[in-house]
Amino acid sequence: MPLSISIPPPAKTITSLLLRFSKTHLPILTAYLIQAQIIKSKSNSDPFAYNVIISSFLASNQLESARKLFEEMPERNIVTYTTIVDAHMKCGLVSDALIYFRRNPFQSVISYTAVINGLVRNGLGLRALLLFKEMLCDGLMPNEITFTTIIRACIISAYDHVYMLPMGKSIVGLIVKTNFEKHVSVCNSLITMFSKMREVDNAKRVFDEMIVRDVISWTALLDFYFEVGDLKEARQVFDSMPERNEISWSTMIARLSQNDESLEALRFFYRMVHDGYKPNVSCFASVLSASASSTSLQFGSNVHSLVVKFGMENDNFVASSLIDMYSKCRKSQYGRQVFDFVLDKNIVVWNTMLGGYSFDGRVEDAEDIFEQMPARNIVSWNAMISGYDLNERYGKVLETFDAMLFSGQVPMGMTFSSVIHSCANLPSLEKGKNLHGKILKLGLENEVFVGTSLLDMYSKSGDVESSKKIFSKMPQKNEVSWTAMIQGLADSGCVNESIELFERMKETNIIPTETMFLSILFACSHCGLLDRGLHYFESMKKEYGIFPNERHYTCMVDLLSRAGLLREAEEFIGRMPVEPEANTWAALLSGSCTFRNEEIGERAAKKLLFRIYMLQLGDGRKLQR
DNA sequence: ATAGGGTTAG
Numbered sequence: 001m002p003l004s005i006s007i008p009p010p011a012k013t014i015t016s017l018l019l020r021f022s023k024t025h026l027p028i029l030t031a032y033l034i035q036a037q038i039i040k041s042k043s044n045s046d047p048f049a050y051n052v053i054i055s056s057f058l059a060s061n062q063l064e065s066a067r068k069l070f071e072e073m074p075e076r077n078i079v080t081y082t083t084i085v086d087a088h089m090k091c092g093l094v095s096d097a098l099i100y101f102r103r104n105p106f107q108s109v110i111s112y113t114a115v116i117n118g119l120v121r122n123g124l125g126l127r128a129l130l131l132f133k134e135m136l137c138d139g140l141m142p143n144e145i146t147f148t149t150i151i152r153a154c155i156i157s158a159y160d161h162v163y164m165l166p167m168g169k170s171i172v173g174l175i176v177k178t179n180f181e182k183h184v185s186v187c188n189s190l191i192t193m194f195s196k197m198r199e200v201d202n203a204k205r206v207f208d209e210m211i212v213r214d215v216i217s218w219t220a221l222l223d224f225y226f227e228v229g230d231l232k233e234a235r236q237v238f239d240s241m242p243e244r245n246e247i248s249w250s251t252m253i254a255r256l257s258q259n260d261e262s263l264e265a266l267r268f269f270y271r272m273v274h275d276g277y278k279p280n281v282s283c284f285a286s287v288l289s290a291s292a293s294s295t296s297l298q299f300g301s302n303v304h305s306l307v308v309k310f311g312m313e314n315d316n317f318v319a320s321s322l323i324d325m326y327s328k329c330r331k332s333q334y335g336r337q338v339f340d341f342v343l344d345k346n347i348v349v350w351n352t353m354l355g356g357y358s359f360d361g362r363v364e365d366a367e368d369i370f371e372q373m374p375a376r377n378i379v380s381w382n383a384m385i386s387g388y389d390l391n392e393r394y395g396k397v398l399e400t401f402d403a404m405l406f407s408g409q410v411p412m413g414m415t416f417s418s419v420i421h422s423c424a425n426l427p428s429l430e431k432g433k434n435l436h437g438k439i440l441k442l443g444l445e446n447e448v449f450v451g452t453s454l455l456d457m458y459s460k461s462g463d464v465e466s467s468k469k470i471f472s473k474m475p476q477k478n479e480v481s482w483t484a485m486i487q488g489l490a491d492s493g494c495v496n497e498s499i500e501l502f503e504r505m506k507e508t509n510i511i512p513t514e515t516m517f518l519s520i521l522f523a524c525s526h527c528g529l530l531d532r533g534l535h536y537f538e539s540m541k542k543e544y545g546i547f548p549n550e551r552h553y554t555c556m557v558d559l560l561s562r563a564g565l566l567r568e569a570e571e572f573i574g575r576m577p578v579e580p581e582a583n584t585w586a587a588l589l590s591g592s593c594t595f596r597n598e599e600i601g602e603r604a605a606k607k608l609l610f611r612i613y614m615l616q617l618g619d620g621r622k623l624q625r
Numbered sequence: 626a627t628a629g630g631g632t633t634a635g
Contacts, residue, residue: 144632145630145631185632188633189632189633246634251635
């Protein structure tokens with residue numbers, strides 16, 4: 001619809017025209033500009049028409065034009081201020097938004113709600129709560145929208161501040177006092193809040209007491225059951241929901257994928273497509289992540305063809321999920337095809353390809369990507385460094401780390417853990433100590449991965465005392481930290497301490513792993529703790545359901561042989577459900593020598609030689625291929 | 626009459 005203006009129309013007509021245009025979503029920015037000129041030339045000071053133009057500018061992402069008009073307009077009203085505050089918040093320009101907010105002489109529930117919501121969206125829950133308090137002090141009554149917003153503020157603050165939980169409670173009190181507990185959207189938000197706070201009874205009670213429920217209430221309940229880990233109930237909710245939307249499906253798929261129910265996630269994804277829904281970007285990301293963790297190339301490439309069918313292969317988010325999936329399936333070359341196809345690659349896509357090549361063992365390709373990428377951030381450097389570390393190129397790790405420092409990029413804890421790991425394997429204690437100093441300077445010593453790699457490095461270079469010091473100072477320890485310390489002690493000959501530490505660990509909520517049992521059995525065999533070793537070996541299966549592998553069996557053979565129980569050791573090998581490794585026979589042979597049992601020794605030696613011969617044959621075949 | 630703020634997933 002062309003706009004011809006020969007005679008300037010009256011302001012009222014302009015306004016209605018503008019509104020009609022903005023409703024039909026026509027690209028009429030120029031028209032708006034002409035209108036703006038007309039209004040100005042007529043020296044119209046009514047803010048209304050200006051507000052409409054500002055909104056139109058914002059709808060087409062013209063923040064600068066909106067700002068200019070805001071400053072130029074002769075009069076501003078409360079709507080003008082709220083519009084401009086909200087726009088800045090949506091662009092992440094928090095401090096600008098706050099300046100406009102403070103300039104606003106006429107505050108209302110809406111203007112406060114807008115700024116509070118903006119703060120929440122930008123992750124500033126605490127500041128949002130402070131402004132909410134200010135609003136109450138100004139004597140303004142919150143409404144249902146304010147409450148949904150402020151509940152979100154409590155939720156996002158609860159992640160960092162434990163004391164936010166009572167704040168949530170007092171807001172619930174205010175909601176009840178002001179009779180807003182009957183609003184559907186307020187209840188929906190409350191369900192989410194209680195779910196994140198693990199207040200199972202309250203979350204359920206809010207849902208049960210609702211008189212009217214919408215699809216959001218049901219989706220919130222669905223997510224609540226996933227949040228508390230009740231997958232069965234979650235599925236029941238999904239099946240009995242009176243209505244579902246795209247987000248209900250997304251929730252189901254994302255949550256199943258997170259809970260390692262990859263196949264179920266894929267099933268729901270196909271059901272969703274079959275029911276006629278168009279999966280959005282995050283749906284594809286979840287389902288591809290499920291394909292990646294089940295390393296099912298079949299599923300992954302089926303999803304890929306749906307990506308193509310829905311025309312989403314050019315989306316950066318989807319593309320990086322695809323690249324990641326192919327790399328996890330050890331088909332980074334297919335990931336590369338996806339990569340090459342993306343027209344406007346963002347840094348995440350580049351980093352995913354880099355990490356994908358590293359994971360797939362293609363260091364040279366990773367290097368090429370690293371060289372070619374238009375910009376590097378901390379993730380890129382970390383990916384390259386950990387890629388070298390993963391592929392045992394320890395020298396390159398140190399080289400790249402220096403280049404990183406030279407480029408001015410500040411390393412993170414993650415970076416150090418790769419570099420320290422390389423120092424431990426080179427081994428380069430001098431360099432490692434140097435890095436330890438840097439870590440202390442940057443205040444990164446309290447991170448789990450940093451502490452673990454440091455203690456591992458010290459014990460590997462023979463300084464187990466330093467390892468022990470670091471371990472005892474670590475504020476948080478995970479399974480890997482315990483494994484490293486137990487192993488470090490065992491390998492350094494501090495066998496009893498290693499076993500003691502293992503027992504201490506069992507009192508915490510950490511569950512012993514295969515690797516830990518290996519260290520413990522190794523410790524027992526080297527210390528001649530026959531009964532203990534047998535006890536641990538039995539408890540592996542009985543108490544923890546871990547099936548011993550050939551290396552565990554070797555430790556047991558070693559344990560028996562060192563105790564002189566050669567016949568038992570040989571019988572033990574005969575009962576092994578897995579193929580004995582060369583070391584298994586070597587352990588028996590060594591025991592036979594110690595206790596001068598020629599008969600068993602000869603049999604062990606024959607088996608050992610045969611194993612070695614087979615190994616060489618295997619290697620030979622590998623080399624020919 | 627027409628312009629401003631919100632809830633469920635990642």
